[in-house]
Every structure is written in C-alpha cells, then in structure tokens.
Amino acid sequence: MLMHNPPHPGEIIKEFCLDPLNLSVTEASKALGVSRKTLSAVLNGRAGISPEMAIRLSIAFNTSSESWLMQQTQYDLWHAEQHRNELHVKKLVAA
Template sequence: MIKLKKAPAHPGQILKEEFLDELGITQTNLANSLGTTFRTTTEIVNEKRSISTEIAIKLSKFFGTIVELWLNLQNQFDI
C-alpha cells in the first residue's frame, strides 16, 4: 500500500496557531508591529496570501526567528 504524505500546512496556519494564538497577539497588533496593513496580515493568516521575502524578514525580526523559517514554510507549501 502506498502511503500518501500529508500536505504541508500553509505558513499562515503556522503563524496563527504557533505564534499568534500561543503568544496572545492579535492580527491587528501584528500588522501594526510589522508596519503592514491589517488586510495583508489577515490574508496571510487566512491562507489567501503567500509570505513574501519582505514579510518573512519582518516576521523574523518580530518573533526572533530566522528568515529562512518563513521562506522554507512557504516553499514547502508551494511544492
């Protein structure tokens, strides 16, 4: 029997569940902190927008992660 791999999660799902929910940060607060619009943040969290390099840099600075985390999550989802 062939085992099917589970599709990777959208980076917006990871952002919401592992960062925003865990740390009690609202999408509005995140948008303000990143200097982006609420719409941009909401579209990422709702899996309607990809994480660009610019957003990955801002997320990494805000959360203290490496840029590659966000870029790799997006790349894995895109494949």
C-alpha cells in the first residue's frame, strides 16, 4: 500500500539526520564523501537517492541502505501514480 504523498528522502535526511546533529550541508557532504552540490540536490528534492548514496547514508547514520531506497521508491511511485490516467496503455489479456 502506498503512503499518501510521502516526503522526499532528502527531507528525512535533513530533519532526522542532519538537524539533530547540527550538521551543515558542507560538513555532511564531506562526511559522506560527496560534493556539497550533490547533497544539496538530494536535500532539496532535485535528485533522488541512488543505490550508492543509500550505502553512504547507511554507513554514516547507521541505517540500512534498503530503507533509503524504499523511501525513494515510495516517493517516486506515488508521484508517478498521480499521472496514471495520462498513460495510454491497453490491457493485455489471454484469449
């Protein structure tokens, strides 16, 4: 079952990982081994969580990489479902 309008994983990172540790984007990006631009794009919802970023987050914050990918999948799927009626797909059934 899809969560209703799930937050972008970047919001979760900011609110539950960076803010409690009082980390700046610059500090967090250095710790994660990514550029400030890359992390900023994720935090601001302009980029998604890749498998590699999920692993980086899991190491840095002692979480599972699967949980980060699942959050991204839920976010992407919910937004795609909002355009379901715009897709021109025919049902295929066995004769």
